[in-house]
Amino acid sequence: MTLTAEQIRAARAMLRMEQTQLAERADVSVETIKRLEGAQGPLKAQYETLKNIRTACEFAGVEFTDDAERPGVRLAEDRTAAFVEAMTEQFAVSFKACLETTVRRNPSLVEGPKKQLIKAVLEDVAAILKHTLPNRLPGKN
Incomplete structure (x- = not known):
């Protein structure tokens, strides 16, 4: 699973979610969210950390596009x-x-x-x- 810093920032912005909220829902520290969002491109982190962040965003209504050339996010239609x-x-x-x-x-x-x-x-x-x-x-x- 590939997740980029830009995808996390975009997902959070679309959801109007604070870093503290995402950290709580993903069961990671706020410092982890800040560190990952401060990076560029594909993230190098523990698989479980990235999965938890992605799942928290998906639960909130964001879909991730897994196109390796053009990764992105969008609000779920439903x-x-x-x-x-x-x-x-x-x-x-x-x-x-x-x-x-x-x-x-x-x-x-x-x-x-x-x-x-x-x-x-x-x-x-x-x-x-x-x-x-x-x-x-x-x-x-």
Whole structure:
């Protein structure tokens, strides 16, 4: 995933979002946002940091164009649909990781009674809803 300093600045401007708001939603420090926005061109940073920033902007209604020659951003035509799409993608990634870990720890869940598998799945979903998604959702706690 490539993200440029210009894309972050443009996305934030389109959303009328302060650096502090983006930092909070992306779960990174304000200093990180300032440092990245102060750069030029493709950013060199931890993958997770860039992903968190991009996801926070997508949740807020910005779409990134991934054209390597002409990277850009635009407001989503339907911000609700953009939010739902970003949220669904985030949840799917988190759920897959949780489920994979659960099944690897206890392979008998796949072969055992459905009730045990359903219970494990529900516990994974509860963990995602409790711990992962609140940090990604827009708005105040």
